[in-house]
Amino acid sequence: MKKIISVLTALFILSQIVINRKSFNLKSLSPSPTPTMCREQACLFPTVKVARVVDGDTIETENGQKIRYIGINSPELHDPRRPVECFAQEAYEENKKLVEGKTIRLEKDISETDKYKRLLHYVYINDIFINDYLVRQGFAQVSTFPPDVKYVQQFLEAEKEARENNRGLWKDCPLKPPR
Numbered sequence: 498m499k500k501i502i503s504v505l506t507a508l509f510i511l512s513q514i515v516i517n518r519k520s521f522n523l524k525s526l527s528p529s530p531t532p533t534m535c536r537e538q539a540c541l542f543p544t545v546k547v548a549r550v551v552d553g554d555t556i557e558t559e560n561g562q563k564i565r566y567i568g569i570n571s572p573e574l575h576d577p578r579r580p581v582e583c584f585a586q587e588a589y590e591e592n593k594k595l596v597e598g599k600t601i602r603l604e605k606d607i608s609e610t611d612k613y614k615r616l617l618h619y620v621y622i623n624d625i626f627i628n629d630y631l632v633r634q635g636f637a638q639v640s641t642f643p644p645d646v647k648y649v650q651q652f653l654e655a656e657k658e659a660r661e662n663n664r665g666l667w668k669d670c671p672l673k674p675p676r
Contacts, residue, residue: 542602542621550597551575553588553636555615565615566628567606568652570640572666583670588636595630596622606645617645632656635665 545558553571556564572582574589604619611617620627628648631637633655641649660667 542604544600544602546600547596547598550589550593553585553592553631556592556596556601556620563613563615564603564618564620565611565613566631566637567617567619567645568639568641568648569628569632569637571631571637572670584636584666587665587669588631591634591636592627592631595625595627596620601627606647608642608645611642619648628652629655633659633664635659635663635667638666 545560545562545564547556548559548561549557551557551563552574554566554569558564571588571592572585573579574581574585576582599622602621603616604621606617606619608617628637629651632639632652639649639652639656641652659665
């Protein structure tokens with residue numbers, strides 16, 4: 498009896514495939530990938546294309562989502578409450594040169610978004626860790642908000658290197674207080 502039911506079930510499924518060939522999706526029979534099943538780099542680091550750079554630490558993707566780089570802060574370019582900060586334009590230009598119009602990889606920490614509803618991510622392009630690069634070259638400084646502290650030690654070392662070597666804002670804006 499079990500054999501007959503199994504054969505009938507198989508025949509029914511096959512007949513549905515033949516009848517509904519265009520709309521039947523064989524992949525729907527497979528389980529969806531889960532984090533434990535997904536071990537490829539693309540699953541760990543999704544990619545998006547950057548439509549525009551907002552400032553030295555924020556970008557907008559082709560689908561209109563704004564992404565704020567985790568763990569760093571560049572001088573303010575668009576704050577209506579105060580004038581453009583020292584080295585803000587340079588930070589914006591460097592970020593633009595690095596990522597605008599390009600496909601980037603994203604890495605999440607703990608939080609999804611900030612208080613302005615921007616997505617929070619660590620950003621990579623090819624082998625460059627953008628968050629670290631901007632701090633190390635003096636285009637941004639360390640600014641962490643727990644619980645998103647995965648790379649805080651690396652960023653602190655990068656900032657120390659930038660300060661000691663008078664790079665970027667540490668050269669042109671030496672009196673800039675840490676935030």
